[in-house]
Amino acid sequence: MTLTRDHCARLDAEDTLAYARARFSLPAGIIYLDGNSLGALPVGVGERVAHIVANEWGKGLIRSWNTAGWFDAPARIGAKLAPLLGAAPHQVIVTDTISINLYKVLVAAVRLRPGRTTIIAEQGNFPSDNHIIDSVARLFGLKVRYVAVEEISAAVDADTALIELSHVSYRTAAIQDMAAITAAAHAKGALTVWDLAHSTGAVALSLDVDRVDFAVGCGYKFLSGGPGAPAHVYVAERHHGEIDQPLTGWFGHREPFAFAHDFARADGIKAMLCSTPPMLSMLALEAALSVFDGVAMTAVQAKGRALGDLMIALYDERLAALGFGLAASRDGMRRGNHVSVTHPEAYRIMQALIARGVIGDFRAPDVMRFGFGPLYVRYTDVSDAVDIVDQIMRDGAWRSIPHPAADAVT
Ligand SMILES: Cc1ncc(COP(=O)(O)O)c(C=O)c1O
Incomplete structure (x- = not known):
């Protein structure tokens, strides 16, 4: 397999679940690889909650326990x-x-x-x-x-x-x-x-x-x-x-x-x-x-597995040489929808990644998790994320991040 961005763009073009990305409201300029911690916002949920607040709560009041199916x-x-x-x-x-x-x-x-x-x-x-x-x-x-x-x-x-x-x-x-x-x-x-x-x-x-x-x-x-x-x-x-x-x-x-x-x-x-x-x-x-709606979980799992396989192939090609380790099964049949990569400076590297628009998470002491919500993550997101990891390691941006972990939620 040649892991160029063009190759990943072809995988996106052939992706039978690609249509589902439009079901989510995703911020521009962000590669979101943390759906395993907090799933992205689906389109229409904000409007539905606003409607419930204004009408079912605001107007229906206590009656809504019966009349609105609460x-x-x-x-x-x-x-x-x-x-x-x-x-x-x-x-x-x-x-x-x-x-x-x-x-x-x-x-x-x-x-x-x-x-x-x-x-x-x-x-x-x-x-x-x-x-x-x-x-x-x-x-x-x-x-x-x-x-x-x-x-x-x-x-x-x-x-x-x-x-x-x-x-x-x-x-x-x-x-x-x-x-x-x-x-x-x-x-x-x-x-x-x-x-x-x-x-x-x-x-x-x-x-x-x-x-x-x-x-x-x-x-x-x-x-x-x-x-x-x-x-x-x-x-x-x-x-x-x-x-x-x-x-x-x-x-x-x-x-x-x-x-x-x-x-x-x-x-x-x-x-x-x-x-x-x-x-x-x-x-x-x-x-x-x-x-x-209308999505088969076997298709969701298959895409999650393919995204993880891509991440692991890119790890082999580019990240292993930069001092990262792999804490994930290489056998996609034995792996869920995230890939964990280890590094002694995992916290600071993840913070530097987030600052450049790639959101994953950190699990102490040394794990960076990249989660692949199969309904909205694209193959090009994975290859772009690895490009940015590579840049951060080469330009040393992570070194200016203070440690130990400053945020309550990592
Ligand atoms: C595997 C696993 N079990 C349990 C929990 C705890 O969930 P809760 O905060 O809903 O109790 C989490 C939270 O992330 C989790 O990842």
Whole structure:
């Protein structure tokens, strides 16, 4: 392959998903490679939120909980999202955050496996996941075994209540075999809890076919639901009769407006609700999901993989010689939609890149992540971004960036 810009322009011209870029409102002069942290703004979401504020809130007032479909929004949006997860619609609901949903499903799963003493989790999990796993273990007097991801299946035994791991790693984008790991857990009577933060909207999923028990996913990354958009939670139908999640707030009650003293769990997936949903964020996410209309997730994953392959080929050709390392699988079938590159000065280099209009992110201590929202990133964006990395390394622009990291969010 010749990796010239013309070659990349030809790939853009042949891209069968190229039309989807017009569904986003992207600032001129910016190459946005951080959709894995905050997805770009879809066209029409701002107008929709303005309409909701002015009319549904401003004029409809409290009536809109009934007349504008607010009350049903978490389940309705969950059902709209379910096809992206390979899930039947009544098993997905939009609510709370990933971490809060994780707490709920972990406790629910532990309660489904009384007498079992161990949780198995991935050593390299996103820290929030492991902090919550530790807390749940303390609550129930369980042990946590942190193991390398490739050892997870072999580590499950008759004491294991559940295993928790990321489908796509937030650092390396390594993608796990959901069906095989879930089958290994089930063979020993254990349950699975999957973190889909870097999977939903990025790669094709088949939670039902893979017999997943529980999963949590993100609204603000590849779904482009907006900053702090509500997360989603999946519970397989076979567990619906017994979900006993710990945050028994009134929205998870069968009849919240009966104001009964005793808690009676709502039927089905609604049992995962706790509180009054953040309606503006909910409805922004609902509007954002239209960017997936008519789009096959297999095509999204294939383009993400091709963009990542291009980034890795350009890394080999140009970045390796400049002192960068690669922290990503070369096998596109085993990689989600970002490519991580390491450098001892990763923070300062990323800041210099952002100053020149290439937005990726930094993960301590030395990782620069480049995420490829397949619906709006072009092949030429990847080659232009690598050109700019090359320039920054040659002209030393990163040396004038102060360190340590000055910003709260990196
Ligand atoms: C893999 C993963 N899990 C969990 C979280 C935490 O998400 P939240 O802030 O919604 O709890 C993140 C956030 O980026 C993440 O990347």
